[in-house]
Amino acid sequence: MTQSTETGKTSGLRFKERNPLLALILERLGLSAILLLAVSVLIFCGVEALPGDFATTYLGQSATPQAVANIRADLGLDRPLFTRYFDWLGGALQGDFGTSWASRNSVSEQIGNRLGNSLFLAFCAAAISIPLAILLGMVAVHYRNRFADRLINVVSLAAISLPEFFIGYLLILLFAVNLGVATFPATVHEGMSITQRLSAIALPTATLVLIVLAYMMRMTRAAILSVMSSAYMETAELKGVGAFRAIIKHAAPNAIAPIVNVVALNLAYLVVGVVVVEVVFVYPGMGQYMVDAVTVRDMPVVQACGLIFAAVYILLNMLADIIAIVANPRLRHPR
Amino acid sequence: MRARDIPFSAWIGIFGIAIAFLAAVFAPLLAPYGETEIVGSVWEPMGGAFFFGTDNLGRDILSRLIYGARTTLFVALAATVISFSLGIFLSFTAAVSRGIIDLTFSRFNDLMMSIPTLIFALVVLAVLPQNLLILILVMAVLDSTRVYRLGRAVALDVAVMEFVEAARLRGEGKMWIIFREILPNTLSPLLAEFGLRFAFAILFLSTLSFLGLGIQPPSADWGGMVKDNKDGIIFGISAALVPGTAIAVIAVCVNLVVDWLLRRTSSLKGGRGDA
Numbered sequence: 001m002t003q004s005t006e007t008g009k010t011s012g013l014r015f016k017e018r019n020p021l022l023a024l025i026l027e028r029l030g031l032s033a034i035l036l037l038a039v040s041v042l043i044f045c046g047v048e049a050l051p052g053d054f055a056t057t058y059l060g061q062s063a064t065p066q067a068v069a070n071i072r073a074d075l076g077l078d079r080p081l082f083t084r085y086f087d088w089l090g091g092a093l094q095g096d097f098g099t100s101w102a103s104r105n106s107v108s109e110q111i112g113n114r115l116g117n118s119l120f121l122a123f124c125a126a127a128i129s130i131p132l133a134i135l136l137g138m139v140a141v142h143y144r145n146r147f148a149d150r151l152i153n154v155v156s157l158a159a160i161s162l163p164e165f166f167i168g169y170l171l172i173l174l175f176a177v178n179l180g181v182a183t184f185p186a187t188v189h190e191g192m193s194i195t196q197r198l199s200a201i202a203l204p205t206a207t208l209v210l211i212v213l214a215y216m217m218r219m220t221r222a223a224i225l226s227v228m229s230s231a232y233m234e235t236a237e238l239k240g241v242g243a244f245r246a247i248i249k250h251a252a253p254n255a256i257a258p259i260v261n262v263v264a265l266n267l268a269y270l271v272v273g274v275v276v277v278e279v280v281f282v283y284p285g286m287g288q289y290m291v292d293a294v295t296v297r298d299m300p301v302v303q304a305c306g307l308i309f310a311a312v313y314i315l316l317n318m319l320a321d322i323i324a325i326v327a328n329p330r331l332r333h334p335r
Numbered sequence: 336m337r338a339r340d341i342p343f344s345a346w347i348g349i350f351g352i353a354i355a356f357l358a359a360v361f362a363p364l365l366a367p368y369g370e371t372e373i374v375g376s377v378w379e380p381m382g383g384a385f386f387f388g389t390d391n392l393g394r395d396i397l398s399r400l401i402y403g404a405r406t407t408l409f410v411a412l413a414a415t416v417i418s419f420s421l422g423i424f425l426s427f428t429a430a431v432s433r434g435i436i437d438l439t440f441s442r443f444n445d446l447m448m449s450i451p452t453l454i455f456a457l458v459v460l461a462v463l464p465q466n467l468l469i470l471i472l473v474m475a476v477l478d479s480t481r482v483y484r485l486g487r488a489v490a491l492d493v494a495v496m497e498f499v500e501a502a503r504l505r506g507e508g509k510m511w512i513i514f515r516e517i518l519p520n521t522l523s524p525l526l527a528e529f530g531l532r533f534a535f536a537i538l539f540l541s542t543l544s545f546l547g548l549g550i551q552p553p554s555a556d557w558g559g560m561v562k563d564n565k566d567g568i569i570f571g572i573s574a575a576l577v578p579g580t581a582i583a584v585i586a587v588c589v590n591l592v593v594d595w596l597l598r599r600t601s602s603l604k605g606g607r608g609d610a
Contacts, residue, residue, distance in 0.1 A: 035445075035446065035449050038446050039446065039449055039450055042446065042447075042450070043450075043458060047458060047459070047461075047462050157587065157590055157591075157594070158583075158587055160586075160590065161534065161538075161583055161586035161587040161589075161590050162583045162586070163538050163541050163542060163545070163558070163579065163582050163583065163586075164542065165541075165542070165545050165561060165565075165579070166561070166576070166579035166580070166582065166583055169561070169565065169568050169575055169576060169579065170576065170579075172568055172569075173568055173571065173573060173576065177568065177569065177570075177571045178571065184569065268451070269451075271451065272451040272452070272453045272454065275453060275454070275457075275546075276453075276542055276545070276546070279545075279546060280565075290454075290457060291457065291546050291547075291548075293461070294457045294458075294460060294461040294546075294548060295547055295548070297461050297462070298461075299461065299462070302457065302458055302461045303458070305454075306450070306454055306455075306457070306458040309450075309451060309454040310449065310450045310451070310454060313449065313450070313451050313454075314449050317449070
């Protein structure tokens with residue numbers, strides 16, 4: 001081994017030794033960027049490689065070769081795949097997703113309006129469900145195998161098995177139709193005050209909370225339980241520390257990383273849950289936009305929405321990783 | 336294992352699944368009316384000639400529910416079986432081969448899993464022609480990524496055992512090791528996973544059908560029936576909730592059985608507590 005490579009290696013290692021945390025976080029950021037790039041290739045080129053052609057589908061029976069060629073030239077489909085991919089990626093990085101095939105409107109403009117709506121809905125659901133899930137998870141562990149735990153277990157099992165749209169319609173029938181205390185459909189528009197907005201999205205938020213709560217709670221319970229069955233918890237029990245004190249002082253610090261992981265995973269799940277809930281409640285968000293685009297095979301819109309949903313998902317997972325590294329010093333020095 | 340060792344909750348689950356499958360198999364004998372036969376006026380209430388009432392076109396909901404069990408269960412089962420075969424074969428191959436094959440498969444799997452399943456399905460279904468075979472394949476391929484992850488984890492545990500090494504030294508081929516050494520020793524957790532994936536497939540199919548991208552009308556399926564009748568909800572007509580309940584009940588039943596299988600697996604491992 002020559003001198004120069006050795007010094008190069010040591011300076012890199014020295015940075016890692018001095019700032020193990022920073023180095024690991026930078027590594028995660030880089031990995032996520034690569035992942036996102038790979039996802040964009042998959043969404044764009046992978047989709048192009050599949051059989052099925054917009055022009056032929058669009059024209060249906062009247063697809064003469066000339067008409068098909070015209071449409072393909074019109075939409076730029078006759079250019080080579082790689083040119084189109086880099087055009088698309090370059091545009092996407094600057095926030096320009098091209099024009100919709102179906103409506104001829106700018107995709108970015110539509111998304112700009114709808115993304116905010118979707119994020120608002122998801123944020124409200126998260127703000128309610130996260131504290132509730134962690135609290136219920138702790139209660140379930142404390143009353144392990146007793147009535148409260150069993151009840152929480154059975155209810156959450158049922159909630160996991162319910163399809164999102166079923167919960168949604170059940171809530172609509174109960175609160176909007178029978179009791180008349182909530183509004184349906186959940187339309188929001190510019191110029192609505194925040195309280196009006198909140199009351200409009202009460203039912204979709206409740207649906208999302210119910211969907212995520214059960215998952216999050218079961219996973220929190222499992223995370224805490226796996227900590228509870230470790231040797232130091234047995235020691236705490238044997239030396240006479242009270243049950244709740246043992247959970248707070250000994251179990252909780254060690255359970256933070258898995259719980260944060262659970263929360264981030266479920267926030268990512270929330271992103272997907274939003275799609276169905278928006279369709280049920282006719283809420284003008286990203287999910288509904290995407291589903292509508294899929295039915296008419298409007299590919300620029302589908303690809304743009306797909307990329308944004310995937311980006312949010314990857315970002316949340318990366319955040320979970322980083323928080324886990326920060327919370328658990330042992331992960332910083334892998335043996 | 337004896338019948339009395341099976342807990343009560345698991346019996347409920349088995350009972351529910353059995354009823355659904357019987358309804359699916361004997362649909363033409365059990366259903367009072369035809370699948371697409373219009374027998375009454377629109378949205379007739381429950382009771383009387385129609386047990387669950389009629390739907391948005393005046394078709395008998397009970398009959399469609401029974402025929403729908405056929406479509407829903409068949410598609411979900413087919414997708415799960417294919418996804419399992421694919422996921423387990425690839426993951427065991429990766430775990431046995433190690434090295435570059437393992438790395439390639441696993442990284443590609445990570446990439447597939449970094450896009451949410453529903454979003455991925457929407458993107459792919461936007462391009463592909465809509466028919467039953469493609470729907471099943473799309474569901475299966477997307478689901479196999481989850482199976483792969485679990486399969487690789489359990490197979491790696493077994494692949495380092497002495498008896499696998501012994502088989503390798505004996506000169507057994509890769510396929511022998513996968514199917515004769517590793518598969519029998521990982522069956523229990525995989526069985527529980529199968530149930531879980533099946534429940535998920537039912538929910539996923541129903542969601543796709545509800546969004547109008549799954550099974551196409553006029554054939555009945557539970558998610559599509561919710562979509563057909565959803566407009567009635569505003570008028571207080573609960574027709575959409577009947578198929579919704581059916582989906583929920585079958586998913587609960589499968590989960591009850593899975594819960595029991597999982598508990599059985601963890602007690603076999605001799606773990607402390609019920610984590």
